[in-house]
Amino acid sequence: MARKPSIPKGTRDFSPSEVSKRNYIFDIVRKHFRTFGFQPIETPAFENSETLLGKYGDEGDRLIFRILNSGDFIDKVDDVTYSSKNSASIAPKISEKALRYDLTVPFARYVVMHQNEIDFPFKRYQIQPVWRADRPQRGRFREFYQCDADVVGSNSLLQEVELVQLYDAVFTSLGLHGITIKLNNRKILAGIAEVIGAGNHLVPFTVALDKLDKIGEGGVKNEMLSKGIPEAAIEKANPLFSLSGSNSEQLEVLRNMLSVTEAGSKGVDELGFILNTLEEIGLQSAQLAIDVTLARGLDYYTGAIFEVAAPEHVQMGSIGGGGRYDDLTGIFGLQNVSGVGISFGLDRIYLVMEELGLFPSGIDRSLELLFLNFGEKEALTAFKMATKLRKSGVLCEVYPEAAKIQKQLKYADKRQVPYVILLGEKEMEEGTFVLKDMRTGQQEIKPQKEVGNLSIKS
């Protein structure tokens, strides 16, 4: 081997045990998506660049992986552009496709393209990888999976309620208790900005506010100042920094503060409805918390904003997020279709579950029973028995070579097979086999006819 092979930064190989555990999460998520009436779709790994570019802000554009055109692409660039050495002007001429950056924008594109076949309200789920040219960190990769559930074509706040229930159902099912679903509303943020007189600084205001738990009140105020937000406005925002108490108490403070703004009041009403309805219905294990600092940089949220925080003692960014966007398909020419959706960060959920030891034991068991190979004739009988067992769902295989028994047992040990069947010359004559429990070392002799009745408890 001349050089050791490698994989690109921020990507990963998944070993058998990791795939098993990932599938365990996928299966649970998928099961709940389906029980809530969501239907699966899939979209291509890459889209036309114009579909993606400009949808996630400048910062987002930077993180989109672009795909080089095929053929002699440089020959097609005119001399002026070529000699400009300007990446921004050359890039569109040599790259017309880009890797999917998230699942929401492709979904919007899908809805617009298939609007005549879709029955609204349309509830879809989608579990596929996305790619971002980001710098990797813990829980941040350049290739990772998103599991999205979105509803388009309904303005009802019951959708928000249902999505919170869906979060609760999935995380409860995964055994991931103690998560907090943080709630906010874009209209509340807009209302606050309006009331304090920072209405035309809404984005920098929310971005700064979002960092409260990270850089503290002083840090947030400094950042706001540096973005040109008047000091008087920042002073007026003071009540936000000391917002505390129960959800309904916080809601009351917000209601008073925002009563003079139409948008703000509407946001408070919406949030109030969602909270009240959920209180009525009840949740299994998730906590609900109003968090006015929750901004989720995404420009297209217009109503509810969700974020799921891992249990407190786990060091991990958000493990899910979502919100309402009144006009997502507008960018593709279909007006007045409202959507609301949530996303699960599978890779991060995996890391959290691994850290908390929440995967059921034996989930990555790849083999329940191994037949040792004593020779041609014995192996043939073993094969017949294995065929029978497989029909009843037992994961089994016959060791392919008549290697030393010691070696075969060592292999069984490594694979952590709970049971081994020894079938040698003596057993052939007697029409029996020896069943060995690898964990206790105990063996028992059984007639070959009874192989179908074996109970494998692993």
Next chain:
RNA sequence: GUGGUUGUAGCUCAGCUGGUUAGAGCGCUAGAUUGUGGUUCUAGAGGUCGCCGGUUCGAAACCGGUCUUCCACCCCA
């Protein structure tokens, strides 16, 4: 994209202010043990010291670049 950090055997890591044949533990292979794994004992295999260049009589070590790892920022799942 900005700043820092890391890279030595399959894995986890030693390796002194530069000094000649590159170290350990675990793992791996074989044997002790021709029908019994995990334990034990013995032997063995395995390394262009991330890569490229420079300084030096001499570089795993020092310098520059590059890739990679992890972390902080930006942003985000």
